[in-house]
Amino acid sequence: MSNKQIKIRDVAMAAGVSESTVSRVLSGNKRISEKTRQKVMKIVDEMGYRPNAIATSLARNRSNSIGIVIPDSDNEFYSTTFFQEALRGISTVVSDNGYDVLISSGRPNEVTALKELVASRKVDGVILMRSHIKDQSIRFLHESKFPFVLIGTSVEYDDVYSVDNDNFGAAFELTKHILGQNRRNIAFIGGGSNFVYTMERLRGYEKCIESNGAELRKEYVRLDIDTVRKAYEAMSELLQLKRRPDAVIITDDTVCAGIMDSIRQNKLNIPDDIAVASFNDSLYNRLSIPPITSISVNSIELGRKAAETICRILSGDSVDIKNIRVDFRLLARDSTILNRLP
Secondary structure, three states: OOHHHOOHHHHHHHHOOOHHHHHHHHOOOOOOOHHHHHHHHHHHHHHOOOOOHHHHHHHHOOOOEEEEEEOOOHHHHHHOHHHHHHHHHHHHHHHHOOOEEEEEEOOOOHHHHHHHHHHHOOOOEEEEOOOEOOOHHHHHHHHHOOOEEEEOOOOOOOOOOEEEOOHHHHHHHHHHHHHOOOOOOEEEEOOOOOEHHHHHHHHHHHHHHHHOOOOOOHHHEEOOOOOHHHHHHHHHHHHOOOOOOOEEEEOOHHHHHHHHHHHHHOOOOOOOOOEEEEEOOOHHHHHOOOOOEEEEOOHHHHHHHHHHHHHHHHHOOOOOOOEEEOOOEEEOOOOOOOOOOO
16 A cells, blocks of 8 residues: 555554544653553554645634744845854754744835734744844734744843853953953944844953053944944054954954945055954855954854743743853954964
8 A cells, every 4th residue: 555545544454443543642742651652653664654734724714834034134144154054053953952043034024024923823933033122023923822942032021932142251251362462442333222132242242441551432332333334444443443452352243244245445564463253153254364263153053942941831841041142252363462473
């Protein structure tokens, strides 16, 4: 008998049970005895029966899909290694747990896309890929009591399941490393000021500057720099200051090319004239000349942990830690280290 011909009633007859019992066994119903479960599964394996995934999902009122909404700007998603690597971690784990990943465009905006996913029951849960300071997506999912996990930190709700780095600590450590290279005039070029991670990294930078007796200068801080062009312009402005920075920290390596171009256009040498450090440790950072010092946020592991958490929530298992922290790593390279021995 071919796989296409086998029906649930064939399995039920061979096992000497009802069709509803077979269905309960296949759905993992815990009220079925172990003896019955083993008998049914033995017949399922022998006959090569494969339940129709769509029919099973409809019967259980489940889609067996985890939703992810692409950021409003598609370019941001495709150009940022963070999103790509986090998605890789997510996909591996959800697949191992029997789920598919459903990616939805965040247009016209993320909240609208989420409302459509939830209303249409296309997904059983959602993983949010980042957090805003006043985050409407988190608010909607939280108020809807829809299962979700956040890669990031919620500043409004302390009961949101989340996975994140210690962004404050990472920026503090990176700034401390640069201060240790006899740099005192360190600039900070950050992404969107509405993102939690940007402001946490800014706080870490400021705290380290103050704690080490260096001068915290407001003109050294540039925020909302989210394109290579803006980065080039911001760096060029900083280099025209009377007291020119001797180092710069960038919170997102997708704009590093603009920083490097500006420095070279001004005929300055890295790291002799100015040190450069960034976050996310993209391939650009590693292959740049000189290689750029970076904080690795371990985005694949962030994705894995977020996926493990949503799968546990959906399976009804307890989640011991509500706010998971993934370790970061400082990778010191030639862009910040003077007189490194060969």
